[in-house]
Amino acid sequence: MIKVERLVKAFGRQQVLRGLDLDVATGSITVVIGRSGGGKSVLLRHLIGLLRPDAGRVLVDGADVTRLHGRALDEVRRRYGVVFQGGALFDSMTCAGNVAFPLREKLRLRAAEVATRVEAALTQVGLEGMGSKYPAEVSGGMRKRVAIARALVTEPEIVFFDEPTTGLDPILVNTIHHLILELHRKLRFTAVMVSHEIPEIFEIADTVAMLHEGRIAEVGPPAVIQASPNPVVRQFIRGEPERAEGA
Amino acid sequence: MTERPLPLTLRPLDAIGRWAIAVVEALGRFGTFLGQALGTILTPPFKFWAFVDRIHYIGYRSLLIILLTGGFTGMVLGLQVYFTLVRFGSEAYLGPAVALSLIRELGPVLAALMVTGRAGSALTAEIGIMRITEQIDALTVMALSPIRYLVAPSILAGLVTFPLMTALFDAVGIFGGYLVGVELLGLSQGTYFGEMQSFVDLSDIMTGFWKSLSFGVIVTWVCTYKGFTVGHGAEGVAKATTDAVVLSSVLILVWDYFMGTVLP
Structure with missing residues (x-):
């Protein structure tokens, strides 16, 4: 079980996470969606211990990875697998x-x-x-x-995917998603994925969390998110353009 | 709570204070990085093949440039020193003059500068690219220490290759001086090498050795640190590479002066 509690992070004057809360159930696929530059990757980097928050906690089976250092942090990381956005393969x-x-x-x-x-x-x-x-x-x-x-x-017990399908054509996006789903069924890992592949991720996610303005605006099963009356969620999943102020 | 703006008269002091804190912090990070690397070198597991790869990368690939610059440095030295010594009727001392200049001073410094330009810059660029493409993060999240895989083998390889490169530079330089002094200007071979044996002793060789050893640490430390702390994108890598070469070169000359005053 991964539990994110009141996570706060700013870079200079830019407040990226503003008290974010999120629960990830063991063995589930949780997909964090949200607009580009909205802090999804920043959240992921906190979960894997590459960034330290200004406030808040990230608990992985009770261990707060934001407070761990050295070997203790490595012990948690040994349970991780991470797929970086660009692959991060050793060239x-x-x-x-x-x-x-x-x-x-x-x-x-x-x-x-x-x-x-x-x-x-x-x-x-x-x-x-x-x-x-x-x-x-x-x-x-x-x-x-x-x-x-x-x-x-x-x-690994827990796998993090940072936009694993960015820049791929729709056929490859589906191929990668089905591959992840197939491997998840086989290996039963807990998956946290950051993505903005709408609507494809609704087919593989157990839980979808919408990140907006540094907080989780809505969280739930794909069907609940798709039917959400929340205007922020509706705008994002329908890909509606922003209205100019005063229009 | 919002911060009250500083009075205009205090703002320069505030700026100096912030700058001083930033410099001290940067020096602290720089020192801690070396401390971590040295600590990693002394604790197992030792990455033998990464170390061998770095020797190839820093040493073997710099061989040609070392041979070329060493040879021509010795030849220029032979030519200039010969015409100076002739004025005093002391051209017999050409051999010791060339050898001492190379072994004590020019060999370690020029070899280190050459290796910095050839291998140091490449080291920074390689690690910098690994940083911006998240390869270093990938190592970290595998619970593996990037310092152990990337930095410690480079520093250790610097300790081995810099003295070897310097020795090669000295030997080729002395031979370059021989070509000019003996083959071109007609000094006898016996005088050139015989006087060299009388004037060059172990302490001169050790001075050059300690200098090259310390330059090995300085260059690999600076270059790996600059790669590790690279900024964003291609521009960040370019800047880090330039900074690494400039800082390494300056530190080589400053440290050379310091060593020159301390060593016999």
């Missing part, structure tokens, strides 16, 4: 090398077992036989799939 390594890296360095598995699991992970994301290619040699969609394989190969 000096092949795709297989990227997937093998956490197995070798984090879990310290033997070479034979690493090779078996890498092959299985790449097959799982539909990239069998592509392991010898470097990230620069494959397409954007393939890079995202390698990033997903790398995040999931250690079988």
Whole structure:
């Protein structure tokens, strides 16, 4: 269970999070939606301990990751898998090398077992036989799939996805979403995803949280969010343009 | 509660105070970064292959530039010093003059400046790009220390490669001086090398060694730090790379003077 309590974060004079509260149930897929630049990635970076809040807490099974340092924080992070927006693949390594890296360095598995699991992970994301290619040699969609394989190969309990489908065509967006859903059914991890792929995310989310002006404006199952009378939510999911003031 | 605006007369003092605090904070971060890196070097696990890769990256790839600049530095030195010594009838001392200048001073400094330009800038750019493309964050969230994987092997490789590069620079430079002094200007080979053996002792070599060792730490420390703390985008990487080369070069010269006053 992940519990975010009254999270506050400002960069200089820009207030990004203004007392945000959010609960993520164990084993669920929670998707945080909201406008670009609204603080979704900032929220995610707090959850994975890359940013410290000005106030508030992030509790992961009772442990406050905003107060943890060093080994204690690493202990929590060992349970994590993270898919970054751009993939964050190590460009000096092949795709297989990227997937093998956490197995070798984090879990310290033997070479034979690493090779078996890498092959299985790449097959799982539909990239069998592509392991010898470097990230620069494959397409954007393939890079995202390698990033997903790398995040999931250690079988983490909690997986964070930071806009995993940004910049992909609609077919690839659906492919990646169905891949995430399929892997979630198989591995039963808790997923927190930041996305603005409307309406596609309604097919995979258990819970959708709408972030607006630094707070969660509405949270609930996809059907509830889709039927929400909240004008902010309605405007966002329908993609209605902003009205000029006084119009 | 809103802050009351400062009286106009106090504003310059306020600005100086803020600047001073920012400088002290930056120096603190800079020092802490080295402390973390040295602490990581001394604690297992040791990333042997990353260390070997960094030796290749910093040392092997700088070989050509070291050979070229070392050779020409020795040749220029041979030419200039010869014509100066001839005025005093002391051209026999060309060998020791070239060797001492190179071993004590020019070798460590110029080799370090060359490696900074070749490998230091590349080190900053590489780590900077890893930072802006979230590769360093990826390491962090895997509960792996980026300092252990990226910084510690570079500093350790700097400690190994800088003295080696300096030794190579000195040897090629002495040979360059030999080419000019002996082959071109007609000094005898025995005089050139014989006088060198009489005047150059172990303390001169150790002076050069300690200097190159410390330059190895300075350059890799500055360059990895600048990469780690890079700003945003391509412009941030470009600025960090320039800053790393400028700061490393200035620190090499300042530290060289300091070492020159301390070492025998």
